[in-house]
Amino acid sequence: AAGVIQSPRHLIKEKRETATLKCYPIPRHDTVYWYQQGPGQDPQFLISFYEKMQSDKGSIPDRFSAQQFSDYHSELNMSSLELGDSALYFCASSLRQGDEQYFGPGTRLTVT
């Protein structure tokens, strides 16, 4: 069965650079969620989209922005990267809002 696809799987950036993470949800899933997991921490909700509209917002820095496109894939844009942004970034998708969330393998971002 198709799963959530995230790219790239690993990304190394320097401070103050920008990064774009991509997420391709399971086919027919119209809701996408982004989470950030710092080293030794539990995942923290960043933002979610339903039918290409932002549906909820968590602890996402102003330096980050995200959107969901017409094909339902989503991109998380991160600017002015800081060392503290180094983390595992997960995308999840669900068939509808409130349904079970299926997680992708994550993108490991390292900021040096």
Add this chain to the structure above:
Amino acid sequence: KQEVTQIPAALSVPEGENLVLNCSFTDSAIYNLQWFRQDPGKGLTSLLLIQSSQREQTSGRLNASLDKSSGRSTLYIAASQPGDSATYLCAVYNNAGNMLTFGGGTRLMVKP
């Protein structure tokens, strides 16, 4: 703000033992509750989803229960195996079902 707590933070047991992992949450107005497994540096594998109207779910050697009124869930693992060694995360859906709040996890080590 929803807070999710998992006890114990770490657990080491001999192979074959039955064990219980605990999860508590402060706001009982949850949509669903989901248990995940995470291996070091890896993604999140969904184990069980319990809908708010359900009291328990079973999958193989795993059984999860939910008591919304008391804000508690337990994950029961029968006949533990070394391959069960991982971090187990409990996560609750907010009332709208569009974000997950995770607990800090229980790091399980099953010794042969």
